[in-house]
Amino acid sequence: MALYGSTHRAGMDPWALLDRVRREMDAAWPGLAARSPVAANVYPPVNLYDHGDEFILTAEVPGVRHEDLEITIEANRIALRGERKIDYPLEPGTNVHRRERESGFFRRAFEFPVPVDAEKAEAVCRDGILRVRLPKAASHRPRQITVNAA
């Protein structure tokens, strides 16, 4: 448990720990059931798509500024980390009636079944949706073979 040792302190609910391990391990790709959303207690929620020559990752990150978002791609792994900041002008006389939106740090990591080309990956954040295009490494793209007439 070296990886999670720092969170495994006395009194921590083992289910919470398990949940955290699950959150941080994330995609064990081939075993994942697609189409039915599986997420509970993850931030940000992520969808992954296969588009032939590339993978697409989308994430709901409303209110996260692009400068507070860091994406690292290495071999077949993508890591997202960042912070969602909520700043209210809390001058005297301010009264909070309802507070459902959360702020804080986040970190997710996913592994793809084949390596991706980090140099050609592109990320755009618009309307609170992050979209990352991850071209598959050239050697792992699907190829169509033309059958020549004899």
Next chain:
Amino acid sequence: MDERTENVPSPRGELHGREKQAVTQETTRSGPVFRPDVDIVERADDFLVTADVPGVRAEGLTIRLEEGVLSIDAVSAAEPDPAWTPVHAEYRIGGWHRRFVLPDRVDAERIGAEMKEGVLELVLPKLAKHRPRRIEVRAQ
């Protein structure tokens, strides 16, 4: 990448997230509709309502005020390309809906709305007579 660095606990709170809650409503719109998380902060002169509606652009937003009930309806512009094959899904895409009963002291004529990075900010000014007044105490 150094795994240990990656997993050092954050100095401040870590986000946990919650599954989107679907709402049932009487509209004819197809597809799921979710309940956005909101914050409501009352300031001296106004109420600030902030709602997370990722995927929504200004043109996809409808804000209505009827008989003291403020309703927010929004559609997402972030539909995935049909050519993409889903391989892992953690969130569903759909619309957003939420409604609030406004206190009498809101000036309905001057409600302001702004969309930014998938977050809706509504400013609901208080009617002038309900704003706090500061009374100067004069020295005798």
